Amino acid sequence: MLPSARKVEPFVGKLGHAISGELQAAQERLLQLRAQRQASRSEAEGQLVSLFAAETNGERPFPITTPITQLPPHLGWESAAVSRSLRRDNVQQSEVTYATAVSIETAVSHSPTLPKTIKLYPDVAIGLLRQELVAAGRLWLLLQVADVANCGWIEESRARELFTGKRGDLRFCGVRQLRNLLAQGDELFWARQNGRIWLRSTAKVAFALEIPQLKLRPVALPVAVLRQKIGTVRAHLYATFHSSRTQHDQAKKPISRETVKKLTEVNPRTQRRYERKAKVKRQAQFAIGPAATTDNLQARAWEQGQATFQFKDFNGQQGPQGKSYVAWQLPNSYVGPHAPQPKGRQKRINQTLTDLFMQGMTGNGQRLSVTRRFFDNGRLAAKSYLRNSEQDHYWRGRGNGRYQLWQVMESSNLS
DNA sequence: TGATTTCCACAGTGGTACCT
DNA sequence: AGGTACCACTGTGGAAATCA
Incomplete structure (x- = not known):
């Protein structure tokens, strides 16, 4: 275990004081919703991007096309075509499963299905790797997936069903391990209160991971990846770095293994292993x-x-x-194998991050200058x-x- | 101041089984 | 639910040989 991984502990303590409780959280969420609504139109357009054809080496292939993700449930479902295709993808999922989760602001008739991809900021992904919090971090991501209604919390019982149940749509571990993970990431990725898991915002998690700023643009990570072996998850977290750097096939700028190492703290030897696994x-x-x-x-x-x-x-x-x-x-x-995503709330998250680091007086944002x-x-x-x-x-x-x-x-x- | 592969050895952990 | 023990597997780095 790296010493840096331990450093997370003191942060957790600070977190509680740094932010003025649920009020701000709630406010943040509102802003998020608003921002998302604005971003949603452009998001809907640039969504369908190819992932490299999944080879069949025993790993579950993820879908070639990535349907709309991250949309607030009250948008876009008017489109019959979209809804139909989503339903087709997920035959077994009945509305029963989600009946409990739906109800925020607008009257949502029902929330259709779980998203197929999730928006992930590479800085956060790399942070998870660096702090050796991939196991718990993956649960955090999956919880976001499960939070279809985007209300910020998940019923613990429902989480158990989804993640551990035989028929769970997001099954990836056993009951026991889920408990462990929940304990492991408590206060850092979420907070638990009377049967509910309240998700921490990206900004707070980034702060806890000691990420001063989100610099790279987000990418779409297939949810299917998150359910595979931890090694595959790791590889993909790393791969988001490359996915984010590849904007158009024009701008494929070389970058040396050494530079990648500087930026991600992943050694060249491991880089290759990850790249192979994640099909970079x-x-x-x-x-x-x-x-x-x-x-x-x-x-x-x-x-x-x-x-x-x-x-x-x-x-x-x-x-x-x-x-x-x-x-x-x-x-x-x-x-990289992941589709780029619109920046969305990135600017706002960065503002929050700046604030958090100011309050914490831990601003050791040493910048690495890489000459071009x-x-x-x-x-x-x-x-x-x-x-x-x-x-x-x-x-x-x-x-x-x-x-x-x-x-x-x-x-x-x-x- | 490039890249790749393979082989080897080792430590740490993810996940589970079995207890209370 | 939680403590503990256990083990297979994963992640990792070094070296050496080789490529383009």
Whole structure:
């Protein structure tokens, strides 16, 4: 167990005082609802995004298309098509199961089904990994899923049915383990009061996880993933980092394993394991330098150690066919398996976070400066190069499916 | 100042069984 | 419900060999 995991404890104590009780919680929730309502229109549009085809290696595949999530139940269900498709997906689920959960502000006729995905902020996901709170954190996420009515609490009995019951739609553990988890995450992820589990807000949880700000945009995590083995859950939590960074297939910026490690505290060795499990796509990148003369090769080799090799241009991508160039491998770029989500309440959560950290006086938001090395075109690269010629600058060149070639503007260290 | 794989060894934990 | 013990499995890092 890492020492950092233990640090969570004192925070829990502070939490109670830092926030003025249920009032603020309630208010927050109202704001959330309002914000969601506003965001919902745009959300509904960008929802259907492909996940990589799930292979059948014994793991449950998750749905290729992700139906609408996170919508307040009183929106959108007028659409017959949507409702129908949702129902079809979930035949067994009767309204009986949810009869208890429905009733906030607007008269909701019924809440249709559990969402198929959940909005997750990668910063939070990484925080869970870092603090070794994945087991309890997963329950927190599933509780959010179960809270269809978005009222902020779940009946404990219902939770037990859903999560442990034979027919439970979100079954993922036994009764016993559920108790353990509930005890484990008490006060941090939720608070229990007369038979109800009151969910803590994202902001408060982020605070407890020592996350100063949510920087990455949220992604859609399939609920099905949350019901799989803890290792798979871990892998996906990690993968949200990459999913969040891949906006369009254009902007696949390379990032080195070392940088990923700095940002996530996941070691390269583990990164690969997670990526395999969560089906993060990787693409190798190569820099193409000058023609492969002995001098050039030596100069580069001197600078980079063993990393250089000769690239033979069979296809004539760079110039005459068959010509050789000095080449070296660059950091990979990645495409995560999760659909990006609108930022939604992110700004507001960050405001709350700032407040919380101010009150707690624990603002040790050490920022990692990562200087940029990769650019979409030569103009931008040159511009940056003028400011800092200490390091190589790369800009996007040709590429085929398997890898991407980059043009290089070599650092002035290289004589 | 790249990436990948495989093999090995170890510690810690998730989840359960069996108690009271 | 909760305490405790137990075990298989998971997560992890190092090293070495190799690739492009």
